[in-house]
Amino acid sequence: MHILMFSDQHADSLGGVQVSLRLQKRFLEQDGHTVTVCAPRMHRDHVGSPGYIDTPSVPITLDREYSMTLVGRRADRFLDAALATRPPVDIVHVQADYWGAMLGYRYAARHGIRAVHTFHNHMEFGLEQVVPVPAVAIRALLWWQHRVLKPARSVLAPSAWAYLNELALRADASTAPSGHFASLLERNGVAADVEVILTGADDSVVEQVLRDAVPHSGDRPLFVWMGRMSSEKRILEYLDAIRLSGVDAEFRLYGAGLLLKKAQSFVREHGLDGRVVFAGKVPYQEALTAIASADALVQTSIGFETQGMTVFEAAALGTPSIVSDPNIAGELPNGVYWQPADGSVPALAEAIRSVAADVASGSALVVEPQTSRAFRQSSQTARMIGVYERVLARR
Structure with missing residues (x-):
């Protein structure tokens, strides 16, 4: 399989999700699969990899560790051109909530490719911690999401959970890296039957x-x-x-x-x-x-x-x-x-x-x-491959 992963931040940047992405990529490749990771270009020196697609971006933190890609037709064309020289994509795996998620689902919809979503981010809690007026922020995010992902599908009341539900409704399967987070997503109506797949140790x-x-x-x-x-x-x-x-x-x-x-x-x-x-x-x-x-x-x-x-x-x-x-x-x-x-x-x-x-x-x-x-990445990768295969078998 050729798995196209989407992330909000480059896999070489600092963070637990990024560690998880790097591990997943390596173990999937060891199993014989091709993995391409699409994420915003970093604005500091980093290792990089031929297996990455770095989309045009602007830095969003003072230390230039993190950046964002402006979602739109220009970014879509850039991504299509970058992937035109690579093997056909079999499945899209979105591990993002913001620009990475929007790019991923737009790509999947354009090319008729099935998608898996891994939820990493407790968005409601995160917004409360870093945004002065969280209610206004989520309204703005929902407005933006509805502009770049059409049509709107969620029937939940405006909230962080509605925002995540919009993403889950575009996926053919949903996973989470812990039991407690999977239960939280299910209780708040984001997705049903969220499968737990841990980030294993190498x-x-x-x-x-x-x-x-x-x-x-x-x-x-x-x-x-x-x-x-x-x-x-x-x-x-x-x-x-x-x-x-x-x-x-x-x-x-x-x-x-x-x-x-x-x-x-x-x-x-x-x-x-x-x-x-x-x-x-x-x-x-x-x-x-x-x-x-x-x-x-x-x-x-x-x-x-x-x-x-x-x-x-x-x-x-x-x-x-x-x-x-x-x-x-x-x-x-x-x-x-x-x-x-x-x-x-x-x-x-x-x-x-x-x-x-x-x-x-x-x-x-x-x-x-x-x-x-269960604590090893090899075990968790085997379980994720099982998710991919079930999703692709529904065709």
């Missing part, structure tokens, strides 16, 4: 890291945090919890984002320099090695994540996690995580103190590496 990298990683052996506990440094990830709340905990430990933060400078200022202003280390963005294998070497991974966002990718990776690597989001905790097997009493900063600080004490006393959770195929 089989070969996990095996190599398990062979080579050196457990942390320092005098102080080592906590690792990974993600985009933005408000919905609660990075500043995490730093405040570190301050409040008073724990003498090393807290390594991997990633970057719009709140990086503010986070660095917070650390300096509160004298946390000796405990908090900003480790920057690192390649996937180095990230897994960092998780495997830590005493605990810390997950801090609440209500935003649609998958628990890093905590699943931690479980696969034998590292326990502090999990702030009860939905993500509910996806994990028992005995691999601690959970704060509630979503407050003091509760997170108390959890950090408790875990540090357990580590110091030698009574921390012992997690047996979860070698189940």
